[in-house]
Amino acid sequence: MQRKKQINSPKVERMTSASHPIKNSFGVKSSCKELVAIESESTLSELWASRVFEGPVIVLGGGYNIIPPTFFDGIVVTSAMTSISHKSDRNGSSLITVEAGLPWDDFVGYTVQHSYTGLENLSLIPGTVGAAPINNIGAYGAEISEHVESVHCFNTKTGKFETFNNGDCKFSYRNSVFKERPELFIISVTFNLKKENADKPSITTTSKELARAALLALSAIRVKKHPKLKLTISFDKIRDFLNIRSVPAKAKRHIVKAIRRKTLNDPRIIGNSGCFFKCPIISSQKLEELKSKFPDIEYFDHPPSEKKISACWLIRSTGFAGNTFQGVACDINRPVVLLNVENASAETVFHHALSIKDAVKDKFGITLEEEVTLFTQ
Ligand SMILES: Cc1cc2nc3c(=O)[nH]c(=O)nc-3n(C[C@H](O)[C@H](O)[C@H](O)COP(=O)(O)OP(=O)(O)OC[C@H]3O[C@@H](n4cnc5c(N)ncnc54)[C@H](O)[C@@H]3O)c2cc1C
Known part of the structure; x- marks a missing residue:
């Protein structure tokens, strides 16, 4: 049974339990020996003095970008400070x-x-x-x-x-x-x-920029005819729109929230941790070599001189998009997002991620790097 105890200071909450759950938006089952929520800065020194941090320690936030181990034989520390x-x-x-x-x-x-x-x-x-x-x-x-x-x-x-x-x-x-x-x-x-008004542009600049913003906002929405009629959003145009100074921050926030709500997988509905892999960064020369073999390769400029390859494109090109392995799937639209479709365990996530990395390495000679933190123990 879970035990809650207080040590040294009333500002430290330590929970010890054989199976205290580690929250994670991917939804893998995970627990730790002990969980500490820090409520004031000075208590960190007190915990250190009482040797609480001598064993294995994981620092956690909301658990939206991690795959935790099935059991962590150590202490998980989170911050409860919010000022x-x-x-x-x-x-x-x-x-x-x-x-x-x-x-x-x-x-x-x-x-x-x-x-x-x-x-x-x-x-x-x-x-x-x-x-x-x-x-x-x-x-x-x-x-x-x-x-x-x-x-x-x-x-x-x-x-x-x-x-x-x-x-x-x-x-x-x-x-x-x-x-x-x-x-x-x-x-x-x-x-x-x-x-927001620290270096306010002139009225002429403002109206020009707002006109450009309106055009960009309109052109960002496209009607796609195949396979069936649907609206799609151009992220490049949205990014340009968001860069326009005269558009008020409040309006930008509304737009970003609306797009994210429409396009991202909500972890409350299907377990995920956002982009599982980073988009690999390669030299322009390496890109030219790849382009000769894979002319449709998707990439972006990565200033000053490198190129960022779309991880979605790499994973899609190795046939993983939409496929499920022991409860873990690559999202069909954004395959860089791994989904917990059915009671996936940390081990099956690691295994599937490795298969994807191996396939991408074999086909393109590129090593995918995880964006999420994988905790193994
Ligand atoms: C649906 C979805 C959409 C997302 N979209 C984006 C996006 O658009 N852009 C983007 O960049 N990311 C995105 N992410 C990833 C995620 O939101 C971020 O990485 C976020 O910062 C994770 O915060 P967290 O508090 O949940 O961290 P956790 O997942 O708890 O931890 C992540 C890492 O930070 C460390 N850590 C956490 N707190 C501390 C601390 N106080 N001190 C030291 N280390 C700490 C942990 O040890 C771990 O290594 C998305 C994730 C999801 C699920």
């Missing part, structure tokens, strides 16, 4: 510090509500603020790296607090220094955000 504080204002910008446990979209909603701009394209990405720097979350041409001032952490191995400025975070496409440093517990993230 938002404004540190300073300068030239229409503010430094806003947000604690790790706050749901990411609550924070985006807060910034838009308070007329800050910059994060609205990242509306409705599931998860917590603390997890956002790990993968440098991004959508519609925006990434949080553009707005992170610093990340404040607790090192569970040394017991020391460490603060990383933007450069130290080594952000890149769905990557950061934190991916290689699982011992760091992110306590809070400080964002540098501009007020």
Whole structure:
């Protein structure tokens, strides 16, 4: 039976149980020996002093981007800290510090509500603020790296607090220094955000931009005739639309939320963890070689000079789209999203992911890298 006990400080909640569930949006059955929810910064030092972090530790947020092990013989630590504080204002910008446990979209909603701009394209990405720097979350041409001032952490191995400025975070496409440093517990993230009217464009620019925005919005919607009549959305056009300064952040947020609700698999309905793999980045030269064999290869520019290959295209081209293996399927429309169609276990997910990687490697010589964190034990 689950046991709840308090140690050292009234601000620390430790739950010990032989089978305390680890929440995950993929919906695999998973449990751990112990779960700790941190409610204040100082309690991390207290836990370290009482040697709680000496064994295996996993730091978790909302569980939207992980495949946890069936049983983790260690301690799972989450943040229950959710405050938002404004540190300073300068030239229409503010430094806003947000604690790790706050749901990411609550924070985006807060910034838009308070007329800050910059994060609205990242509306409705599931998860917590603390997890956002790990993968440098991004959508519609925006990434949080553009707005992170610093990340404040607790090192569970040394017991020391460490603060990383933007450069130290080594952000890149769905990557950061934190991916290689699982011992760091992110306590809070400080964002540098501009007020919406900080560098207001002239009325002429505004009306031109709004006219362009209206045209882009209209041209983004296409009617597809085959196999049957249906509406599709051009993501390139939506991205261009979202880049137009004069479109208010509130409007952008509404549009992003509407598109995401329409196009993404809701984990409450079918288990998934978003994109399972990253789009591989290759040199222009490698792309030319591939194009000679596979002329229909789908890719995007990855500035300054590389190319990003569509992981969906790679997986579709190896025949996995829509196929199911022991309860795990590749989504038929976006095969980079793996779905838990029927009681998949962590082991079957790992196995299926490996089969996909092997097939892509064999056919294209490209190694797919996971976007999700796989915890094996
Ligand atoms: C339907 C769906 C759509 C998605 N869309 C997008 C998208 O558009 N763009 C995008 O970038 N991602 C997307 N994702 C992925 C996911 O939303 C993000 O990766 C998100 O940041 C995960 O947050 P989380 O709190 O659930 O993290 P978790 O899944 O709990 O953890 C993810 C990783 O972060 C680490 N971590 C979590 N919290 C902390 C902390 N406080 N300190 C240190 N490490 C920590 C964990 O150890 C793990 O390695 C999507 C996922 C789903 C299910």
